[in-house]
Amino acid sequence: MTKQSKFSKNNLSHLLAANAVPIVFILISVIGIPLSKFSPGYLVQEMLVRLSRDSFLVLSLLIPIMAGMGLNFGMVLGAMAGQIGLIFISDWNIVGIHGMVLAMLISTPLAIFLGWMCGAILNRAKGREMVTGFILGFFMNGIYQLVVLYGFGKVIPIQNAKLVLSRGFGVRNVTNLEGIRKCLDNLIPFEISGVSVPLATFLVIAVFCVFVVWFRRTKLGQDMRAVGQDMDVARSAGIPVERTRLISIMISTVLACYGQIIFLQNIGTMNTYNSHEQAGMFAIASLLVGGASVSRASILNVFVGVVLFHLMFVVSPMAGKHLIGEAQLGEYFRVFVSYGIIAIALVLHAWRRFKERERSRSALRGEAA
C-alpha cells in the first residue's frame, strides 16, 4: 500500500514536472481571462485567427527536433527568404492567392540555399546547434538588411515607387501587403455562429500535420529519429548522419519560409527590417509553452502552445488595464508578460530537465539498491 502510494506520488510529480510549463500558463490564463473581461466569443475568434496565423511556423520546428538538433533558431533564415519573395510580389503588384503562391515559389530556392548553408554550419557545431543557429540568425539579419537596404533599387531593379525609399534605393520600413491580405484565410468563407473560421489555412495546416506524421514513417524520417537518439549508433548503422541533419534543417527552413508568408498574409503588412526577428523567438516560445522540450515535441504541443501563448498575449494587456486602471500601464504589462513568459518557459524547461535527470538518477539508485 505504501509502495503503491509512493509510486502514484512519484507518477504525479513526474506528470507535473513534465507538464509544468503548460500548467503554469493555464493557471495564468484562468486568472487573466476574468480580469480581462473579454467575451468568450471574442477570445474564440482571436484564438482561431492566431492558430491559423502561427501554427505553420511552429510546426516547421518539429523536424529538426526529431533529428536531435534542438530548437531551430535558424528558422529566421527561412522567414527572411519568405519576406524577399513578398517584396518581389509587392513590386510586381501580384495580388491574391496567385501572389502568395508566387512569393512561395520565388522564395523556395533562396530558402533551400539558406537552409543548406545553415545545416552545413550546424554540422560543424554539433552539440551547440541552438546557440549557433541563434547567432547565425543575427549574422544573416545583417546580410538581409544589406541586400534590402542597399541591393533593392540599386542592384535588383524595383519598379514600384511606393516600395522604395525617397533616396531611390532600399525598401521602405513597412511593406504594404494589402494585395494578399487574408487571401488564404478568406479563400473558403466559413462561419459558425458568428465566428469566422479561416478554413483554407487550417486545411493547409492539416496537410502539413499529415506530412509530418507520414514523414516520421519514411526511411528518411526513421533515419532522423535514429540520428536524434544517438549519432554514433546511427553512423555505425550506415546512416549518413551529416546529410540527414542537413536535410532536416533544409526542410525546416523551407517550411519556415512558407510559414512566414502565411503569417504575413494574415497580418497584411510587413515590417521589412524586423518581422523575421520575432518569428523565431515567438514560434519557439509557443512550442515550449505547449510542453515541448529541446529533444521532444509533438503536433499536440504545437497547438496547445500556440493557444496558450496567444491567449496570454490577448488577455494580458486588458487584464493589466483592468487591474491597474490605465491603458498605457496595460501596454507595459503586455510587453512585460510577453517577454516574461519566454523567460519563464525557458527557465521551467531547464528546471524540468534538471528534475528529469534527478529522477532518472534516483531510479538508478533504487535499482542498484
Next chain:
Amino acid sequence: MRRILVSALLLAALVGLGIYCYDAGRAYDLLVDNHDMTLGEKTYSGERDVNVILSKYEPIEMTAQDTMVSTVAGKKHTITVEILDENYEVAETVTGKFTLKDPKKRFLNIPAFLGKDPGWIMENPRN
C-alpha cells in the same frame, strides 16, 4: 537519367506555375469612366446612373459624368453594367468580356461600351 528527367519536369512545372501566377495575379488599375465620349463621328452620352461590376469584384456605383478607379487582377475579365432608372432600380443589364492586352489602354468608357463601340477600352484621353 530517370531522376534527372523527373527533376527537370518538376522544375518546368514549377516555372510554369510561377508564370501562370504572375499572369493571373497581376493587378491593374483601371479608370472606369461614365463621361460623354466622342469616338469618330459618334457621341455617346454619359447621362445615366450605372452600377459597373468587373468580374467578381464589388459593384462600382457611378452617377452621370463620373470617373472611378478600380483594381483588378489578371488580364481577362467580364463586365456587367446595370443601368438604373429614376428610382435607382435596375432598368437594363448589359454584359461583355474584355482582355487587357495593351498596357497603355486602361481607360474604360461605359457610354461607349453601352453603345457597343469596339474602341470603348482606350488610353486615358485626359493625359
